[in-house]
Amino acid sequence: MTQVGIPRGLFYFYQYPLWKTFFNDLGAEVITSSPTSRKTIDHGIENTVDECCLPIKVYFGHVSELIEKQPDYILAPRLISTEMRSYICPKFMGVPDMIRANWPDCPPLIDITVDCSRDTRQLWRDIYRVGGLFNGSKKSILAAYEHGLREMKRMRVWTRQGYSPLEAIELWEKHGEAAAESPDSDICVGVLGHGYSLYDPAISLQLTDKLRQMGCKVVFLESCLREHLEEEAARLPKKMFWTLGRKIVGSALVMDKSPEIDGIVYLACFGCGPDSMVGDIVARKVRHKPFMLVTIDEHSGEGGLVTRLEAFCDMLRRKKVQGFESDLSPYGFHAHSH
Amino acid sequence: MKVTFPHMGFMHIPIKSLLEGLRREVVVPPPITEHTLALGIKHAPEFTCLPLKIGLGNYIEALQAGADTILMAGGWGPCRFGYYAQVQRDILQELGYDFQMVILEAPDSKVSQLIDQLKRLGENVSFLEAVQAIRFAWYKLAALEKAEEHYLYILPRTTEKDRAEQLWDQALLHIDQAQSRKIIDEFVSDAIGSWNRLEQHHEPVLRIGLVGEVYTVLEPYSNQYIARSLGRLNAEVTNSIRLTEWLNDHLFKGYLIKSRKPYITGCARPYLASSVGGHGLETVGTTVDFAHEGYDGVIQVGPLTCMPEIVAQTILIRVAKEEQIPCMTMYFDEHSGNAGIQTRLEAFTDMLRRRKAAPGNYRIFQQGGTNSAVFPRG
Numbered sequence: 001m002t003q004v005g006i007p008r009g010l011f012y013f014y015q016y017p018l019w020k021t022f023f024n025d026l027g028a029e030v031i032t033s034s035p036t037s038r039k040t041i042d043h044g045i046e047n048t049v050d051e052c053c054l055p056i057k058v059y060f061g062h063v064s065e066l067i068e069k070q071p072d073y074i075l076a077p078r079l080i081s082t083e084m085r086s087y088i089c090p091k092f093m094g095v096p097d098m099i100r101a102n103w104p105d106c107p108p109l110i111d112i113t114v115d116c117s118r119d120t121r122q123l124w125r126d127i128y129r130v131g132g133l134f135n136g137s138k139k140s141i142l143a144a145y146e147h148g149l150r151e152m153k154r155m156r157v158w159t160r161q162g163y164s165p166l167e168a169i170e171l172w173e174k175h176g177e178a179a180a181e182s183p184d185s186d187i188c189v190g191v192l193g194h195g196y197s198l199y200d201p202a203i204s205l206q207l208t209d210k211l212r213q214m215g216c217k218v219v220f221l222e223s224c225l226r227e228h229l230e231e232e233a234a235r236l237p238k239k240m241f242w243t244l245g246r247k248i249v250g251s252a253l254v255m256d257k258s259p260e261i262d263g264i265v266y267l268a269c270f271g272c273g274p275d276s277m278v279g280d281i282v283a284r285k286v287r288h289k290p291f292m293l294v295t296i297d298e299h300s301g302e303g304g305l306v307t308r309l310e311a312f313c314d315m316l317r318r319k320k321v322q323g324f325e326s327d328l329s330p331y332g333f334h335a336h337s338h
Numbered sequence: 339m340k341v342t343f344p345h346m347g348f349m350h351i352p353i354k355s356l357l358e359g360l361r362r363e364v365v366v367p368p369p370i371t372e373h374t375l376a377l378g379i380k381h382a383p384e385f386t387c388l389p390l391k392i393g394l395g396n397y398i399e400a401l402q403a404g405a406d407t408i409l410m411a412g413g414w415g416p417c418r419f420g421y422y423a424q425v426q427r428d429i430l431q432e433l434g435y436d437f438q439m440v441i442l443e444a445p446d447s448k449v450s451q452l453i454d455q456l457k458r459l460g461e462n463v464s465f466l467e468a469v470q471a472i473r474f475a476w477y478k479l480a481a482l483e484k485a486e487e488h489y490l491y492i493l494p495r496t497t498e499k500d501r502a503e504q505l506w507d508q509a510l511l512h513i514d515q516a517q518s519r520k521i522i523d524e525f526v527s528d529a530i531g532s533w534n535r536l537e538q539h540h541e542p543v544l545r546i547g548l549v550g551e552v553y554t555v556l557e558p559y560s561n562q563y564i565a566r567s568l569g570r571l572n573a574e575v576t577n578s579i580r581l582t583e584w585l586n587d588h589l590f591k592g593y594l595i596k597s598r599k600p601y602i603t604g605c606a607r608p609y610l611a612s613s614v615g616g617h618g619l620e621t622v623g624t625t626v627d628f629a630h631e632g633y634d635g636v637i638q639v640g641p642l643t644c645m646p647e648i649v650a651q652t653i654l655i656r657v658a659k660e661e662q663i664p665c666m667t668m669y670f671d672e673h674s675g676n677a678g679i680q681t682r683l684e685a686f687t688d689m690l691r692r693r694k695a696a697p698g699n700y701r702i703f704q705q706g707g708t709n710s711a712v713f714p715r716g
Contacts, residue, residue: 087416090615094649097610101656241415273645280383
């Protein structure tokens, strides 16, 4: 049976059900790399230039693990754009070329080009080209892809209910067995960031689990209503041309207005281009909720993060109980946010 | 309305001439200094790239000097540059400056749109006058590039390096003040004559291609005057980017001069099959081109965390090996210590010289993913 390897990084958190279903329906077996560990990160660091951001390094760690397993193909899409006039990130656009530059002898890459910035013709051409690798007929390829899209929607039902995409993927694979009860919570924190960093527990240093253990209910941008989010994002004077960045700004503004949310935490990656701009825009626009920006890289010291999160939660609780603490920052910058 | 704009190399000269042709009062920002950068660092988001910070410093200094309108280019991703103006405007407004920001977005297809945008900037300017203003500015720009090319050729070959640099600074000043094409021509040929009369040495001269992100290549302050440093090490620098070509490709969509872009894209194709935003594809393509032209080495420059250049850097490792051209990548941020850069440039040129003297003894190989091309004895 033909084996297709899907690295557990980057687009995995958004599109895994789509591609898994697509290849399974075409008669291929799908294997993934193991969940990100310190070893994955170390392999990634060895195989990328120093200046790459952590999610790219982690992705390369997963690719290196898959290469050792020698599947027939490795899925490494060139994600340029998933919707009209918007982009993902320059690094996503060069992923297949970067892999080939680093491992000249790697298994053949399925470098499907996803570019919907003008139209979807290129995407469909590539879908049929890839389907052809598995001797699928035009009809079966179309059916497999549409099935994949349906499965992706099924996973998104879970994310809309407040599960993180990682949990949703697990639920999707187990066909929706009920998840464990979430612990009691007295405050509610909105957590923002690029999904491939935020939802990978090894990259985000288990940010969401830590917050939950501290008694927070965690809200992700995936559970915000799409219409609300787009409406808020459209308030920017110039439309944001990064798809994920636009969603982050939109959901930050939704959370800013939502009475349920007590505070907002933004997880940024060191060296991430969009984060460097989006983080600042969000910090300026969030006017009614305490806001904290956490920047992470491959350093694994968790102590600093725990201290900051604890302090943030303490502050939210005190604010809630006393009800009169002002939003003034003690260090006098961005009185309304940081 | 007093118009200002960010610095980028000698771009202020043609832009000033253009805006004056459109009958606008112009405030050219003071030359970039440590103070400019300090202002930018203080107010810009910490992890944004260097051009945003220097640009912000330019605006603050120009607004303090009396400007009230900022002219800036826009763009539509995926590189950060397209959102610079938005972030910079928010910061300046929060600082309490009273100004208006005019953002020129690249036209979707028609050049007339661009001329319209520029015409709207002008005051009672006819279409014909607008076109004349553009053409004169373009002439100045082309003259500057011709002079610069000669300067970069002479600097590594002369023994009177200080004098060569003085002549270049003078040429910039003169062309800035010139009011007619005839005077520009005279200044350029004067400068070229003076450069040719400088005393020359007979040591071998290295040829190094400078590739990378547009701003860092074109703005000497942001690359710590790399062309001068290399010239003083008897290495001739060829800029992969010319402003005329860049404007032709990006703003005029290839109407004005024949574009090299298809050729460069073709050079890059075996290594990088898609644009990666910014200047990443061109970085790879021009490096391949420099290798074909027999250059001794290539230096890639960019601001720290520049996304397209990181993709290009990763791919250059393979290009270096397969095209057998030594490549070095240098990122610049707000740290201004020059000694480290000088040391790296000296080490790089030393290696290139040794390789040039005994080509058989050196080869380029790839060591893991993290090392750029290294080339000890094979």
